[in-house]
Amino acid sequence: MEEDYIKLIFGLKLKQIRTDKNLSLLGLSKLSGLSKSYLNEIENGKKYPKPDKIAILSEKLDVPYDQMVSLKLDKNLAPIGDILQSKILKEIPLELFGIKESNLIDIVANAPAKVNAFISTIIEIAQNYNFSRESFYLASVRSFQEANNNYFEDLEQSVLKFAEAYHIDLNETITSKDLEEVLVEEYGYTIDVNELSKYEALGNLRSMFVPKTKTLLLANEIDEAQRTFIYAKELAYNFLDIKERLFTFPWIKFDTFDQVLNNFYASYFAGALIIPSEKMKAQLNTIFEKDTFDAHLFLNAIEGFNASPESFYQRLTNILPKAYNIQNLFFLRFTHSANSERFYLKKELHLSHQQSPHANETNEHYCRRWVSIKMLKDISNSKSEHVFDMQISNYENDGMKYLVLSSATKDPFRDNQYRSISVGLLINKQLQRKLNFLNDPKIKSKNVGVTCERCAIMDCEVREVAPVFLNKKAKNEKLESIVQALNAKFS
Incomplete structure (x- = not known):
């Protein structure tokens, strides 16, 4: 058991016992004869008292010595002990995010009840969504990528x-x-x-x-x-x-x-x-300088490297933020089985902020108007090895538009399995400055949602299910309106 962990657990227990007995640090200092600063360092996990000091605290607080030195925490602090003992703080290189482990320990020591509530909430959410250790690690790496604009x-x-x-x-x-x-x-x-x-x-x-x-x-x-x-x-x-x-x-x-x-x-x-940076930038410059989008030029750029379309799209997420200052973008990879109506978002990356097309874990139906989904349907109904399309996706609820480029390919290892890879670029002044073809009238524009369950597009021709969450929200708003009216009537 690591020394730091033992110090912190003892400090947490001492602080809990003290507060349960309505004692201030000064009060415990007077009661025990130990200095306030010394007790403060113990409670913050900085020092571990010698046996004679523990004996004094045990006697004055009326708590058995064995209970004081035991590493077992009661149910109120147990989740904190679990996360500390799991060594998760050691496994994740917090310094990548500019965080010192000592800072987290200070937070835990200074507000154990609040930290406990937070940790318990996170654990409960993780259990409800089958959030695995693998998912946690991947989310950490993704956050690291996003923090660095995915360029190293x-x-x-x-x-x-x-x-x-x-x-x-x-x-x-x-x-x-x-x-x-x-x-x-x-x-x-x-x-x-x-x-x-x-x-x-x-x-x-x-x-x-x-x-x-x-x-x-x-x-x-x-x-x-x-x-x-x-x-x-x-x-x-x-x-x-x-x-x-x-x-x-x-x-x-x-x-x-x-x-x-x-x-x-x-x-x-x-x-x-x-896919070397300089070579890719030269190709992108040629594509971006044209007044209309040249799909053949884009596909030739992909085929110009000994790489899969997915590797090319991934590389776009490295090059665009650094070389063109296009930092509001997302990357999505979907998988799909032929003759199925289910689409699975297996990989995503969002730079600058969490864009609208993001994964959900509640089995909702992703918007069928996304070009990412359309590409999967197209390739599953064709004999092509690679299909490509693009569109402007207008998220009316968010007030944002994205230029989305998408490719779909067969899974070489699984029969009747397909994948689509998409990169979406937020349409703003920066994108308009960099992409001359953005006003090309041939680029299709579609109003889209995130999932059918939350989509307000009532005349959607490809809707899978009713907008149940929006319907519930409208019902609640109507009830609230009636209650307010009754309050006004009888006040």
């Missing part, structure tokens, strides 16, 4: 240093062969493309790294772009000297938050290597 200059510079060290021309298309040579020759990797496919139960597992023998196992179903991305991530782990890492892609299990964070770092490095 140190990783961008690391890619440039890597390219220089291994004579990789970032103006040319990066191939898996280019990266495999570095993995094998520089880092001693052995690559096996047959083993994983022998095990049907592994499903969509694309790669597995065995550190003891530096063996990288690859599924033979992966395409060239996926292979290149996996190689680039492995190079990131080695070039950035990352020790705490995940060993499968997608991951199966993790032990620490650092593994999840480092997985993000490696993915960012891979994206920046395969």
Whole structure:
């Protein structure tokens, strides 16, 4: 048990016992003969008293010595003990957000009842929504991305240093062969493309790294772009000297938050290597300078890199905020099964603020007017490998409009499974300055909502269910109006 935890628990217990007996710090000081400043440090988890001092406090407060030194907390403080004992404060690198662990401990020590109520609320919400440890870690990484506008200059510079060290021309298309040579020759990797496919139960597992023998196992179903991305991530782990890492892609299990964070770092490095910043900006400049949107030019930009459409859209979320000061944007990834009416938002990112199209955990029906949803329907009814469309989404309730670009592709590992990737850009003066084609009359505009249950568009031709939440709100407002009228009548 860590010394800091023991100090804090003793301090919390002492403070609770003191306040239960209606004693001030000064009062306890007079009663025990211990200085007020000393007692204050004990209650704030800064000091742990020696046995003779504990004996004095035990006698004067009329609390058994064993109860005083026990690490067991009563039900009022138990949730705080659980979260402290879980080491969650140690697992999450709070310094990434400019927070010191000591600051949190001070908050806990100074207002245990309020912190307890807050923690209990968070735990209850998490339980009700099946909020897992994985979800918590992913939310933490996402918040870290958002706090930095999803741009990390140190990783961008690391890619440039890597390219220089291994004579990789970032103006040319990066191939898996280019990266495999570095993995094998520089880092001693052995690559096996047959083993994983022998095990049907592994499903969509694309790669597995065995550190003891530096063996990288690859599924033979992966395409060239996926292979290149996996190689680039492995190079990131080695070039950035990352020790705490995940060993499968997608991951199966993790032990620490650092593994999840480092997985993000490696993915960012891979994206920046395969889709270099300068090359992408040159292509975007050509697209943005035109008075009308050239879909072929945009699709050629995607195909100009040895990367999936998802990697390209992810890279947009790095480049647009930094290079063009377009910081109000969102990224969404949906999945969908053919012949199904369910759509699942599996990944999202919001920069600057929480934009309207965000995930919900209450099984509500996402707006069918979203281009993200339309793309999934289109590709599930076609034989295309990649479909693209765009629209201006007008959220009347919020008073905001977004230019949304969306692509949909087949899932290469699952039959009749599809995914759509979308980037939405808030239409404001900054976007109008940067995108000359924004007034292109060919770009469709649609009024949209978030979910059918909360949507006020009454004549929607693709509505799945009635606006039950709005109907309930209208009913309550009518009841309130009648009650106010009766109050006025009989007052």
